[in-house]
Amino acid sequence: MRRTTTSDATIDRGDWPDAVTPWGDAAWRTAVEEFTTRGLTAHGLRPGGRPAVRLRPWSVLVRIPLDDGAHVWFKANPPASAFEAGLGEALGRLAPEHVLRPLAVDAARGWSLLPDGGPVLRDTLTGTTPREAARAWEELLPRYAEIQQALLDRTDRLTALGVPGARTADLPALLDRLLAENAVHLPSADVARLEAARPEIARAAAELAALGVGDSLDHSDLHGGQILRPELGRYTFFDWGDSSVTHPFCSLLVTFRAFGRAHGHEELPRLRDAYLEAWTGPGRTPRDLRRGLTLALRLAALNRAAAWGRLWPGNPGLAIAEGEPPATAWWLRAVLGTPGGDHLKG
CATH class of the missing domain: 3.90.1200 (Aminoglycoside 3'-phosphotransferase; Chain: A, domain 2)
Incomplete structure (x- = not known):
């Protein structure tokens, strides 16, 4: 598994060091930061540490530490599976006792901010x-x-x-x-x-x-x-x-x-x-x-x-x-x- 670091994040590229994702676009990362900040603020949460980023050919996943020691997750889907964000939001209403309910969703961009749900x-x-x-x-x-x-x-x-x-x-x-x-x-x-x-x-x-x-x-x-x-x-x-x-x-x-x-x-x-x-x-x-x-x-x-x-x-x-x-x-x-x-x- 290949890991690299930047000044503000640890990057895990797994077995796909050359995977194409939007993470390399600075404007995209800025928009993600704005989205996650709004989502955290709406729930009274504050970030508190270096995020860990997992890049795959099928998703971008970011583990965001909080100042209370907990953490949340940001997920971005590619266009062909961008529906997951809106689906997750809908399932949170239709089957709230059985699914991970998102903290925030941008369905148009396929982005979700998710709570930590415990061990798999x-x-x-x-x-x-x-x-x-x-x-x-x-x-x-x-x-x-x-x-x-x-x-x-x-x-x-x-x-x-x-x-x-x-x-x-x-x-x-x-x-x-x-x-x-x-x-x-x-x-x-x-x-x-x-x-x-x-x-x-x-x-x-x-x-x-x-x-x-x-x-x-x-x-x-x-x-x-x-x-x-x-x-x-x-x-x-x-x-x-x-x-x-x-x-x-x-x-x-x-x-x-x-x-x-x-x-x-x-x-x-x-x-x-x-x-x-x-x-x-x-x-x-x-x-x-x-x-x-x-x-x-x-x-x-x-x-x-x-x-x-x-x-x-x-x-x-x-x-x-x-x-x-x-x-x-x-x-x-x-x-x-x-x-x-x-x-x-x-």
Whole structure:
């Protein structure tokens, strides 16, 4: 991880020393300082120390110490995910008990000033057994489903805020667009397989849409680093820049992959059942819901592919790992399988 310092900030560039961000623009930094000062003053807060800046191809994040020893966070999103600021403000009204409520927002510029919400779930689960980790997820996933259910009738409002639309019925068209944009990054054999899979993807999307669970908000990157756990039994969801309006079950793709890497796959059926229990209703059997989730885990790769393109202008496509194609193309290729669902038989 590469760190540099300036007279007034410590800069963390991570593995992206050449990432293009607006931080190098002095006028932009001045505007950020004015925004954060206004936001802090409105809440009776005062800065008190050197800020720490994290620059990534997909965001600028600044940790601002306060004079009382606490701290807050400034976040700037690139244009393609600038909707996160307005979405965070809306979620703060619609689901205040479950989300990190911003102190100040500039929706037009994609800026947010956020309170510190405590440690992330991933850190609080360090050293726990897989069963202990699963208990936490069994507890929080129904609460996440509550957010999604509260938004079922508000999807038009979400898209009006700029949240990308990837509605279940439109996922085959999203496949077409992503393939046209990324075919150059894939072997011709993979392009041919994706083209051949198009009718199957269309059938899967139609079957999922017929399940009777409407489109809602999909966080699209729901793992233990995107959930705060200030104390036992409390969970706060944040970092919505990868979100889209699509089938809610798509949310579990990243959850299952991340949990499996950290804690193994044996407990995944418990997470699945805890989440799906919240969606039971007339005409939807557990078997129907499990079938729907299997479909969603495959189709969700399209949303992940789309989200990886939301970078600051001027940055090249990012790869999942060295030697792999850009992440957008990698996730597009994942549609050919069932990523995240292989350990959920039975």
